[in-house]
Amino acid sequence: MNGFPIYQRHDQAFNSQYANIEQACAAQPRVLVGAPGTIIEHKRGDAVYYARQFMNAEGKRQQESLGGPKGEPAAEEYVTAVRLQIDEAKDLIGRIRELAKLNFQVADNKTYSTMAVLYNHGLFQAGAVLVGSHAYAVLLNSLGIKALAYETEDIDIARARQLALRGIPSGGLLDILKETGIDFVPVPGFNRADPSTSFKQAGRTRFHVDLLVPSKDNTFPIVAVPELSAHASGLPYLAYLLAQSHMGTLISRHGAVPVRVPEPARFAIHKILVSRLRTNMLVKSQKDIQQACVLLAMLGEHRSGEIELACAELPRSARPMIRRALPEVSRALEAHADAFAELEEGLKG
Template structure:
């Protein structure tokens, strides 16, 4: 039995600081790739042309062409808009730096750029949901709690229904990802002849993006996602966690970007379920249970009824699997977090 608390609450003033960052981030029409940088001028003949010079997500200096010549009303208006984005980003970064010192969860720069480009194309507004450990970090921040963070090089993007999107580049999702400046390539499927459902940074990096959709039954399969010109892995019970998504804010040292994440209670229950669907990765299974337990502890003590509602919506076929996690959850929560464990145990028994 663990007598140690799984989480700590941030002070109310710090939560207000985070809320202000989230509110400011939501005003962005687009987020900048990489660090904010600065606007510079290039001389060509007798005219001046603009570019944004910045540090990319991989730590290399890059330039974004803003056009010209200087003095063209349309070009100058575009540059002024970029300058406003730069100023907002710098202000957000200054405040995020303070939040980092207070224990708020920060994403790495590659993750920020990748999630940012999906935001720029309207995926989250259209219904796409960030899941996995990056969603867990977003949820911790939104709940105003701090806990052990988990480093991950996986970005999991899911969608429940077809996304109503416009202005998608010809190359679909892969073309979008390449706009980050990261050299993404498709990952060959483990099954011969099947299309890729994952994209990775070329080379030795393990940084990658997985596209997920709900399975129509209890099996795993590969299905087309036509609006993104891509394919996704269909997972059992994914519809359950996607059903009630909410807005959140992912923060990093390069800025802040609005996203959609699952509601905390369903995310926690789904984590327990996933821990029993993983048959060959004990470490990831243990991570799933601990992340779930952190959220269940907080919800049981501060949002009574959320766990009960999430369990009530759980498909009957999944209940047996979730019940099997109770000994592990009890070992983490008993003594320090009685309320959360009792609500979980009672809700699964009904």
């Protein structure tokens, strides 16, 4: 075997710690947005009302009303439940800090808060999928491996079909995103008449959320997403990626949140496809190949058969693009011959 391994496995004990966090996280019907914080009391006239005081994604103090008045049974029951949720979140954060020291992938606070509001509104439960580099980080953790991480300020959310959602605010996705405490604004389209398919934090920052849907062909159309009062960018072969997904866990120093992510083999193969679709974006294309190969290496060595199965359902029109990328993939997988052999075999069908 030549070359150097492109990933390492975490010790089984640490993977068990992560699995315990996943289990605790999945039991949350709703997650706290921002740091857990504490419960405080406000006096209004002769009555006392409750609020949760916490640090938001940008490190600013924020308050969330918990109702009242103090002593009213329903209010006391709700505050007791929130206090328990705060204690559980603080316990999770303590365990996450330990995993962060061991090179598990930990998201930044703004990404966590964004995922939290999307989860609280039921997007991931309804079928929306986190894709891109943040999904890659979730997959690395769930597979129990560590590899070079890529810092990104992009959040990519995709959906294959209309989401069955309830209680969406009148402003749709933009209003949901603003629940983070971050001042999101629509990003103008490339052409002035085009609707926005992306939302960014106002000011001199690149932090943004892109909405994606499958394209019916090799074009990149703008498609209405009526259930979110928004529009999305169409992406070729995205339907292949979204056809199989599962719930995973995104961890951060503010807590943990369940998110839906693609199956790792499809994610890897789609990353290779995306690297061929990008034009004049060499750095991003190289990142796509590297992420794909890390996952392929692990799957080829420890979950034999998954790469070949994912290749079997790859659209025939996509196969020539994958084959053109094989020399670059082969170099990246120099130390992982089993994975490359399974990929080559899968593409013969």
